[in-house]
Amino acid sequence: MARTAVLTPQKSDFPRWYQDVVAKAELADNGPVRGTMVIRPYGYSIWERMQAELDARIKDAGARNAYFPLFIPESYLQREAEHVEGFSPELAVVTHAGGKDLEEPVVVRPTSETIINEYLAKWVQSYRDLPLLLNQWGNVVRWELRPRVFLRTTEFLWQEGHTVHATQADAAAYARRILHETYAGFMTDVLAIPVVPGLKTPKERFAGATHTLTCEGMMRDGKALQMGTSHELGQNFARAFDIRYLDAEGERPYAWTTSWGASTRMVGGLIMTHGDDAGLRIPPRLAATQVVVTVVKAGEGVAPLAEALVAELRAAGIRVELDDRAEIAFGRRAIDWELKGIPVRVEIGPRDVTAGAVTVVRRIPGSKDATPVADVVRVVSEALDADQAALLAEATAWRDGHTVDVTSLYEAVEAASDGWARIPWSTVGEEGEARLAESAVTVRCLLRPDGSVPETEDEPDLVAVVGRSY
Amino acid sequence: MARTAVLTPQKSDFPRWYQDVVAKAELADNGPVRGTMVIRPYGYSIWERMQAELDARIKDAGARNAYFPLFIPESYLQREAEHVEGFSPELAVVTHAGGKDLEEPVVVRPTSETIINEYLAKWVQSYRDLPLLLNQWGNVVRWELRPRVFLRTTEFLWQEGHTVHATQADAAAYARRILHETYAGFMTDVLAIPVVPGLKTPKERFAGATHTLTCEGMMRDGKALQMGTSHELGQNFARAFDIRYLDAEGERPYAWTTSWGASTRMVGGLIMTHGDDAGLRIPPRLAATQVVVTVVKAGEGVAPLAEALVAELRAAGIRVELDDRAEIAFGRRAIDWELKGIPVRVEIGPRDVTAGAVTVVRRIPGSKDATPVADVVRVVSEALDADQAALLAEATAWRDGHTVDVTSLYEAVEAASDGWARIPWSTVGEEGEARLAESAVTVRCLLRPDGSVPETEDEPDLVAVVGRSY
Numbered sequence: 001m002a003r004t005a006v007l008t009p010q011k012s013d014f015p016r017w018y019q020d021v022v023a024k025a026e027l028a029d030n031g032p033v034r035g036t037m038v039i040r041p042y043g044y045s046i047w048e049r050m051q052a053e054l055d056a057r058i059k060d061a062g063a064r065n066a067y068f069p070l071f072i073p074e075s076y077l078q079r080e081a082e083h084v085e086g087f088s089p090e091l092a093v094v095t096h097a098g099g100k101d102l103e104e105p106v107v108v109r110p111t112s113e114t115i116i117n118e119y120l121a122k123w124v125q126s127y128r129d130l131p132l133l134l135n136q137w138g139n140v141v142r143w144e145l146r147p148r149v150f151l152r153t154t155e156f157l158w159q160e161g162h163t164v165h166a167t168q169a170d171a172a173a174y175a176r177r178i179l180h181e182t183y184a185g186f187m188t189d190v191l192a193i194p195v196v197p198g199l200k201t202p203k204e205r206f207a208g209a210t211h212t213l214t215c216e217g218m219m220r221d222g223k224a225l226q227m228g229t230s231h232e233l234g235q236n237f238a239r240a241f242d243i244r245y246l247d248a249e250g251e252r253p254y255a256w257t258t259s260w261g262a263s264t265r266m267v268g269g270l271i272m273t274h275g276d277d278a279g280l281r282i283p284p285r286l287a288a289t290q291v292v293v294t295v296v297k298a299g300e301g302v303a304p305l306a307e308a309l310v311a312e313l314r315a316a317g318i319r320v321e322l323d324d325r326a327e328i329a330f331g332r333r334a335i336d337w338e339l340k341g342i343p344v345r346v347e348i349g350p351r352d353v354t355a356g357a358v359t360v361v362r363r364i365p366g367s368k369d370a371t372p373v374a375d376v377v378r379v380v381s382e383a384l385d386a387d388q389a390a391l392l393a394e395a396t397a398w399r400d401g402h403t404v405d406v407t408s409l410y411e412a413v414e415a416a417s418d419g420w421a422r423i424p425w426s427t428v429g430e431e432g433e434a435r436l437a438e439s440a441v442t443v444r445c446l447l448r449p450d451g452s453v454p455e456t457e458d459e460p461d462l463v464a465v466v467g468r469s470y
Numbered sequence: 471m472a473r474t475a476v477l478t479p480q481k482s483d484f485p486r487w488y489q490d491v492v493a494k495a496e497l498a499d500n501g502p503v504r505g506t507m508v509i510r511p512y513g514y515s516i517w518e519r520m521q522a523e524l525d526a527r528i529k530d531a532g533a534r535n536a537y538f539p540l541f542i543p544e545s546y547l548q549r550e551a552e553h554v555e556g557f558s559p560e561l562a563v564v565t566h567a568g569g570k571d572l573e574e575p576v577v578v579r580p581t582s583e584t585i586i587n588e589y590l591a592k593w594v595q596s597y598r599d600l601p602l603l604l605n606q607w608g609n610v611v612r613w614e615l616r617p618r619v620f621l622r623t624t625e626f627l628w629q630e631g632h633t634v635h636a637t638q639a640d641a642a643a644y645a646r647r648i649l650h651e652t653y654a655g656f657m658t659d660v661l662a663i664p665v666v667p668g669l670k671t672p673k674e675r676f677a678g679a680t681h682t683l684t685c686e687g688m689m690r691d692g693k694a695l696q697m698g699t700s701h702e703l704g705q706n707f708a709r710a711f712d713i714r715y716l717d718a719e720g721e722r723p724y725a726w727t728t729s730w731g732a733s734t735r736m737v738g739g740l741i742m743t744h745g746d747d748a749g750l751r752i753p754p755r756l757a758a759t760q761v762v763v764t765v766v767k768a769g770e771g772v773a774p775l776a777e778a779l780v781a782e783l784r785a786a787g788i789r790v791e792l793d794d795r796a797e798i799a800f801g802r803r804a805i806d807w808e809l810k811g812i813p814v815r816v817e818i819g820p821r822d823v824t825a826g827a828v829t830v831v832r833r834i835p836g837s838k839d840a841t842p843v844a845d846v847v848r849v850v851s852e853a854l855d856a857d858q859a860a861l862l863a864e865a866t867a868w869r870d871g872h873t874v875d876v877t878s879l880y881e882a883v884e885a886a887s888d889g890w891a892r893i894p895w896s897t898v899g900e901e902g903e904a905r906l907a908e909s910a911v912t913v914r915c916l917l918r919p920d921g922s923v924p925e926t927e928d929e930p931d932l933v934a935v936v937g938r939s940y
Contacts, residue, residue, distance in 0.1 A: 029589065032546070033576050036539035038589055041604065044536050066514045069506035070540075070578075070609055070625050071562075076502070092541075092567040094578065098613030099559050106503050108540075108564065108578070119499065119508055134511065139540055139609065143568030155540050 006335060009277050014221040019149075021271055025280050025339045028149050035147030035154030039264070042340060043150075045288040046267055047157065051137065053190050053286070054159065054262065057182045061174075063133040063161055068115050070139070071106040076114040079240040083113065086207020090142040092154075108141040113208065113233070113259055116162045117241040124164055124255060126246040131174065132164040150268030151225070151470045158263030164243055164255045168234070171256035172211075175230045176453070178260045179213040183228040191266065192283040192391040193217045193273045194399055195227055196465060198445025199454050203433050206259075210234035213453065216444045216465065218399040219272035222418040224444045224469040227269050228262035268470070273395050280341030281364055283391050284384035291320040291344045291380055292337050298326040299350025306348050309358070309376055313346075316377050318384070338363060343387055344380055364390055403465075409435055416441045416467045425462035441466055476805060479747050484691040489619075491741055495750050495809045498619050505617030505624030509734070512810060513620075515758040516737055517627065521607065523660050523756070524629065524732065527652045531644075533603040533631055538585050540609070541576040546584040549710040553583065556677020560612040562624075578611040583678065583703070583729055586632045587711040594634055594725060596716040601644065602634040620738030621695070621940045628733030634713060634725045638704070641726035642681075645700045646923070648730045649683040653698040661736065662753040662861040663687045663743045664869055665697055666935060668915025669924050673903050676729075680704035683923060686914045686935065688869040689742035692888040694914045694939040697739050698732035738940070743865050750811025751834050753861050754854035761790040761814045761850055762807050768796040769820025776818050779828070779846055783816075786847050788854070808833060813857055814850055834860055873935075879905055886911045886937045895932035911936055 006024055008016040022028050027043035030036070039047065055065075071094065077084045092108040095101060109115065116134065124132055137159045144154050161178065165171040179197050187195045195215035205212040209231035217225045237243070238254040245255055274281040284290050293310050295302055306322060313320040323333060337345055345361040352358045360371045360379055364387035371379050402419025406412050409432050415421035416439070425446055428436070433443055443464045448454050454462055476494055478486040492498050497513035500506070509517065525535075541564065547554045562578040565571060579585065586604065594602055607629045614624050631648065635641035649667050657665045665685035675682040679701035687695045707713070708724040715725055744751040754760050763780050765772055776792060783790040793803060807815055815831040822828045830841045830849055834857035841849050872889025876882050879902055885891035886909070895916055898906070903913055913934045918924050924932055 029592075031539040031541075032543050032585065032588065033539060033541040036541055038539065039537040041534035041536045045534070047537075048535060064511035064515070065518060066511045067509040067517075067627065069501040069503060069508065070611065071501075071503040071506055073502050089569050091569075092564045094562045095565045096575075097562040098615070099561075105566075115502065118502065122499075141540065145568070157537065 005277070006339065007277060007279065010220060010275075017275075017277075018268075018272060021275055021279055021339070022149050025341070027267070027271070030149065031155075033154065035144045035152075037149050037153045037155075039157075043267060046270065046282070046286070047264055049286050049288050050191075050266055051159075054182070054186050055137070057186055058135050058159065058161065061133070061177060061182050062131075063135040063163070065137065066134050067136055067138065068112050068119065070109055072109050072112075072115045074105050074107055076118060077107060079114065080208045080236055082236070083208035087111070087142075090144070092141045092143055110140055110142045111259075111261070112136060112140075112160055113162065113237055114241070117237045117243060117257065120162065120164050120257070121241045121243040124243055124245050127166050127248060130164060130166045130245060130255065131170060133161070133174075134163065135159055135161045148268075148470070150264055150271070153264075156264045158261050160259060160261040163258045164238075165257070166245065166247070166255065168256050171258050172232055172455070175211070175213060175232045175258045175260065178258075179215065179230040179453070183215050183230065183260075183262060187215055187217070187227055187266075188392065190283065190285045191270055191273075192285075192388060192395060193227065193269060194392060194396040196399075196445065196447070197453050198447050198465060199457060200229075200445060201433060201443045201457055201464075203430065204443060206231045208233060208236050209259075210236065211456065214445050217269050217273060218395075218402060218420060218467075219269070219470070220275065220398070221272070222402050222416075222420070222467070224420065224467045225265070225269045225272065226444070226469065227266055228260070230260035231258060233257045233259060274341070274391055279339035281391065282341040282343060284343045284388045287341075287343055288319060289321045289342055290318055290384055291346060292323050292342050293320060293346045293348065294330070294333065294337070295322075295324040295326055296330045296347050296349035296352075299353070301353040302348055302350055305353055305358075305373070309346060309348070309373070312377050313380060316381060318377075318380065344383055346376060346380065362387060412436065412466050413439045413441050420444065420465050420467040422463050422465055425457070425464040428464045428466070436466060440468055442469055444469060476809065477747060477749065480690060480745075487745075487747075488738075488742060491745055491749055491809070492619050495811070497737070497741070500619065501625075503624065505614045507619050507623045507625075509627075513737060516740065516752070516756070517734055519756050519758050520661075520736055521629075524652070524656050525607070527656055528605050528629065528631065531603070531647060531652050532601075533605040533633070535607065536604050537606055537608065538582050538589070540579055542579050542582075542585045544575050544577055546588060547577060549584065550678045550706055552706070553678035557581070557612075560614070562611045562613055580610055580612045581729075581731070582606060582610075582630055583632065583707055584711070587707045587713060587727065590632065590634050590727070591711045591713040594713055594715050597636050597718060600634060600636045600715060600725065601640060603631070603644075604633065605629055605631045618738075618940070620734055620741070623734075626734045628731050630729060630731040633728045634708075635727070636715065636717070636725065638726050641728050642702055642925070645681070645683060645702045645728040645730065648728070649685065649700040649923070653685050653700065653730075653732060657685055657687070657697055657736075658862065660753065660755050661740055661743075662755075662858060662865060663697065663739060664862060664866040666869075666915065666917070667923050668917050668935060669927060670699075670915060671903060671913045671927055671934075673900065674913065676701045678703060678706050679729075680706065681926065684915050687739050687743060688865075688872060688890060688937075689739070689940070690745065690868070691742070692872050692886075692890070692937070694890065694937045695735070695739045695742065696914070696939065697736055698730070700730035701728060703727045703729060744811070744861055749809035751861065752811040752813060754813040754858045757811075757813055758789060759791045759812055760788055760854055761816060762793050762812050763790060763816045764800070764803060764807070764818065765792075765794040765796055766800045766817050766819035766822075769823070771823040772818055772820055775823055775828075775843070779816060779818070779843070782847050783850060786851060788847075788850065814853055816846060816850065832857060882906065882936045883909045883911050890914065890935050890937040892933050892935055895927070895934040898934045898936070906936060910938055912939055914939060
């Protein structure tokens with residue numbers, strides 16, 4: 001099919017390609033207030049599927065959903081010194097409401113540790129109440145100087161988990177469970193993004209945390225995207241908000257808390273991990289629409305065959321949509337479904353009815369095969385499974401092919417021009433981090449030599465994964 | 471089972487009863503900023519189920535979900551004169567962000583007509599794009615002088631639909647479809663609240679609408695609660711935001727828009743429609759947990775029987791939870807499940823294992839029956855269906871038993887002391903509305919003599935339903 005390029009090619013200008021995909025696939029628009037975004041229906045359908053899949057995993061991890069207010073008294077933010085220092089520059093403040101100036105200005109939540117921990121302190125009485133595991137889906141606001149749709153927006157949608165534990169060990173284990181099973185599991189299995197779970201350095205830690213765990217994904221331009229983080233907060237917030245519990249010995253020690261979040265930023269990660277010069281490629285397990293049955297041209301028997309196939313595919317548990325808009329040129333519709341990254345198209349024209357075969361077009365490998373009508377459900381089912389696996393394999397190969405082992409900061413900066421470098425953490429350290437920062441390169445995470453996630457940055461022989469990032 | 475009352479009785483102090491239920495059933499707490507609320511996990515699980523059921527109906531009505539920014543430039547609000555006049559007194563305004571005073575203050579959305587219509591104007595090009603049907607789930611802020619948890623809060627969660635149509639007739643038909651199928655259908659079939667759909671008077675209309683349709687529910691104190699509204703906006707917003715489309719004749723007429731919303735207020739309506747002196751009563755179709763299998767006391771064979779019944783009930787598609795916390799007194803747990811309004815409890819003690827029968831306790835009729843183990847699934851399934859119907863029948867009888875036909879404003883005010891009055895609209899009119907307002911009584915909606923919903927307030931022989939309201 002001859003076509004003019006609708007997108008700037010990735011190789012010629014990756015940021016421009018990203019903007020083009022976001023606009024042409026109708027994912028989002030810029031909002032009127034600087035840094036805000038409008039998530040359009042197709043973009044939102046991707047987010048809704050992410051929410052559904054992640055929410056199920058969060059519930060499997062035992063957390064229950066709740067909702068806390070958007071507005072936080074300014075005084076709450078002050079209680080944890082590092083937290084307020086980290087977030088103050090990004091706050092949006094309501095000073096006027098109901099026709100009057102407010103006595104105490106209220107902050108629009110940038111994250112909800114302060115307000116949630118205030119209530120957790122009331123709800124936690126004894127060790128029997130622990131662990132107390134909550135999650136919240138909502139919007140937060142952080143004033144961004146360099147906004148970018150989905151990746152860094154003034155307002156974004158996310159979930160934030162907040163938990164209270166009796167011991168440091170239990171809190172640490174839970175933060176790790178969220179990192180591995182909930183986040184890395186979801187991102188790998190559903191998003192087909194082979195994220196690297198690791199430990200942040202003290203410099204890159206969440207404001208107020210004792211340890212921050214992260215899932216880092218590599219984008220098609222070699223940059224890293226932090227896709228989700230899980231924090232051990234130690235007793236910092238427990239002390240600031242007086243979260244104590246009656247233990248079995250009748251003492252009232254401070255509890256240990258965690259928090260963890262993943263956001264609409266994942267939509268950006270999805271675009272930049274799997275997208276190509278024809279548009280998005282949505283992993284079949286995530287896709288709200290896995291298959292579009294397309295009427296190429298109206299004709300004898302075409303509509304009944306298309307409808308029968310839609311019904312058969314739906315009965316097989318496949319998420320399918322019918323495109324019978326014969327009044328719109330077929331080529332234009334095909335380009336649009338490619339742009340939107342629908343995994344499989346089943347194309348049916350008048351000649352196919354006679355031949356008893358239709359064309360199955362697979363977006364991910366880019367294949368196109370005449371398929372007997374009787375085989376369509378089986379072929380499509382197998383394609384969806386195979387292409388989910390293919391996307392993950394491709395992204396893994398890309399990541400590994402753009403990661404090199406180096407021994408000096410100089411080489412690390414070089415490598416970061418189109419990927420990641422692995423370098424001994426002992427070679428970097430705080431001073432090395434500052435030097436890397438001069439080249440806009442950061443330590444994305446620390447790993448043990450075997451690739452597992454260290455407990456602290458002080459373990460011996462750690463490897464730092466460094467790169468540029470969003 | 472002897473017990474001390476945990477709630478203020480409804481008859482002695484209904485508002486206090488409401489506060490007690492909200493606190494004791496762990497539905498919500500007051501937030502730290504005046505008028506805000508914290509929705510606790512059990513309260514949120516009710517809202518989540520409402521969202522899931524309503525979202526499916528909204529999608530059935532053809533609307534797609536999207537997300538627009540929380541922050542709206544102040545100038546947008548100014549564009550529709552009635553709209554800004556209606557909402558100005560309730561706005562929360564961000565004047566400071568990112569460490570600086572903003573050049574143009576931004577408003578925290580009280581509703582999103584202005585920002586959404588700004589984008590609809592860009593997306594609507596020709597008649598082929600119409601109708602354009604969107605919905606948004608999110609939070610909104612309206613500064614409330616007399617806040618009340620769930621019913622009237624400074625921040626609340628809701629969905630707001632926004633649609634664009636080519637003709638007035640199409641917009642009117644869609645606003646009605648949402649009123650009847652989406653809202654009244656959901657409220658009646660799922661919430662078991664026999665709402666009355668009707669037309670608002672001009673005085674009670676949404677700011678900027680040409681017609682407002684409403685679903686009014688009667689609470690157990692005889693007051694009305696507006697549970698959801700659907701607005702015809704005429705061409706008011708289309709003109710303010712320049713929403714025009716190329717029609718088949720090559721002209722560019724203004725479009726016609728609607729908007730419609732339902733909120734966490736429905737949780738308050740649910741509490742006040744079905745609750746009794748022992749707590750909530752959740753309609754089985756809504757309940758996140760329909761059945762709790764309760765271990766009364768540990769003993770030989772109790773746990774295996776409880777687990778087997780949980781598995782059987784779950785396999786039958788029933789939402790079931792196991793309560794095997796034998797360390798907490800059975801009576802305390804039973805009171806708690808009653809407070810929370812779980813429709814059915816299956817209670818199992820050591821003697822039941824021997825007898826081969828368990829106790830099925832139904833919250834809605836308040837019955838308690840020994841039931842052979844082999845019959846449990848059938849008995850519980852039938853109970854859930856029967857009790858869903860029973861709640862609706864009971865609420866309908868309550869509403870009808872507290873609605874009287876009257877012919878004078880004086881009688882209407884009298885009747886409004888514990889219910890609703892139906893009075894000829896010609897007897898009320900604008901002047902009558904002002905007089906009723908002196909006694910805190912309002913026209914809840916207008917109906918035709920046959921009970922159907924009029925198109926305008928000018929139709930002959932309309933009946934006004936009047937009452938006090940939340």
